[in-house]
Amino acid sequence: MPASTPAFGESPVARNAIVILAVIAGGATLYFLAPILTPLALAMFLAVMIDGFARVLQHRLPHVSKTAALPLAVTISLVLFGGTAVFVAMNGAAFIGQLVAYGPKLDAVIAQLATMAGVKDPPTVVSLIKGLDASKYLGLAARAVQDFASTALFVLVYLAFILVSRKGWERKAIGLFPHREERQEAVTAFLRIRGGVERYLFVQTVTGLMVAILSFIAMFAVGLHDSLFWAFLIFLAVYIPVAGGVFAGVAPPLFALVQFDGYGHAVVLFIALQAVGVIIGNVVYPRMQGRSLNIDPVMVLLSLAFWSAIWGLTGAFLSTPLTVMVMVILAQFDGSRWISVILSADGDPQQLKNKMPNEPPDEADPPPAKGPLAKVMRRRPKAA
Template structure:
């Protein structure tokens, strides 16, 4: 006698309870799962980079593409880190020459708020007593290095063992149709992550280029350093906007004796960041990822609470993965429909330009595929 089917109310209640339990588990295991999630994200990025190199560079085969992509990625990240660190050191030394102007700026601000004897920069530093925070900074740096080491270890094992996943897929899904659906779901997740990287890179370049032009026009020192820093920070939602809008105008107040440079920078950077962040980026993400812009905003808030800064960085790829997985099951498909932008979570709206379809995999919806033995 077949078991009675669960009513929709009970089934949806179970889904909601499972989502709450899953979120709590992700929060409790964040120290273990965040390095693994970052490593998987980097592995997908390197895999996409390798396919681009294989398609664009003549003579680069499949076996050579992945090592070349790893080497180039490490060179790019290492070069960017060296440039930022080198310029940050010179920038910190340059701040010493700005001490008199900082004291003058503090005096002007103090006069506006009615303080008769304004403090100097030296007195403020002594009151803050930065030596109290050396322990916290050291622990934060130690945690960062430990997380980075785990990410690299996980990344190495993921890249080394990726060829075994094909045999695992055959063992997990002996039926050809089920295997095709699983591979198609994986391709949608992979393409979603790659398209997210593409959107963030394009919009980050737009913001950084416009910011560099504005800073160069007003004559702000270290304009290229600020532009690269803004581009790197643009991969982190919210934080990139704060860096791009707030810091250059603040240092314009320190560098210049007049206020119009800081006002111009604040207005231009605010306009550029708002236009790209509120108009260009949501439209590109919703069109390429098939995700509702409101869902992307809520996902940013959710993953930031669960995994902190790592969750904010990975919020969009994780939400795309969640939508694709939920769309595979009848009981949770309604959630995937709500997460999607056009109500069809079965596929991304645009294929990745460098996608190479796997042999024997159909990208049509399951209901339209012909049955094969």
């Protein structure tokens, strides 16, 4: 008897084709809805950061109760963000003015590079600026400032509503997953996403501070102007995979080449910053990161390109945690698990490799649910 032909939805080829089309449609939707979704994504990751910070405060400070931990974390976070905004406002104008003062030195560097390249009449900085459409770029800059202000406002509004509506998600989880097994799988996936994002933010923040402090020491030692502001820019750049490290190691030496006569200061600074990047990136970062993310390095580059193309600078900052979230979610479904396997570093996106019965869980395994999550997993829906 001939084997029955599988239905269209049951065919592996058709199922994979549907998944690929869904990914393309999802990417297009994310691109066109970027003005709405980027503030929401930023607010969600800020909420995860604040929630993790609140649990750290509750654990480290015995006198801080569970009720007071979240307001305290929100207050400290707002103070830090406000202080950062004041620092940028106070130092940004001076930093840009210093760059403008480098005009004659930039002309000399351009002339040297043009001579090496065989160009007879090298352009000057002034001629390059005059060749630009000033009104066009001023309009773009004004629009960018306006978009940043509106985005920051929406992020704060979204963040406030997310923090206020936290308890409502418990009842929603019970309604979405009435069976305890399904609810437990959903909570486990959520814990893995939350743990990966929190781990990523913690490691990037600590290593970013280390890179920024060591870079500041090197820049201050050679006498680079605005060393503190450069350190701040390096700290922010570390959150962008690959590109942030290139900026941290290359941009300050380039401006040292303009600021100082000769190449000595720039070469010394370049060697020092490269040493900082190699030590932090190859020794400290892997030890802190461990297996918590489990993303293939090639996929990190591709995710950076993908999310940057869709959401711009916001996508570049959030590319790695967004990929972690996508990988964990896709691993929950048979039709999309192969994409999750490709994204993972070891082919095991859920990190459920066989272990001995008495083997303790590794750092990448999600911790057992506690508090509200444990109640959600145990609670049963009310009978109709």
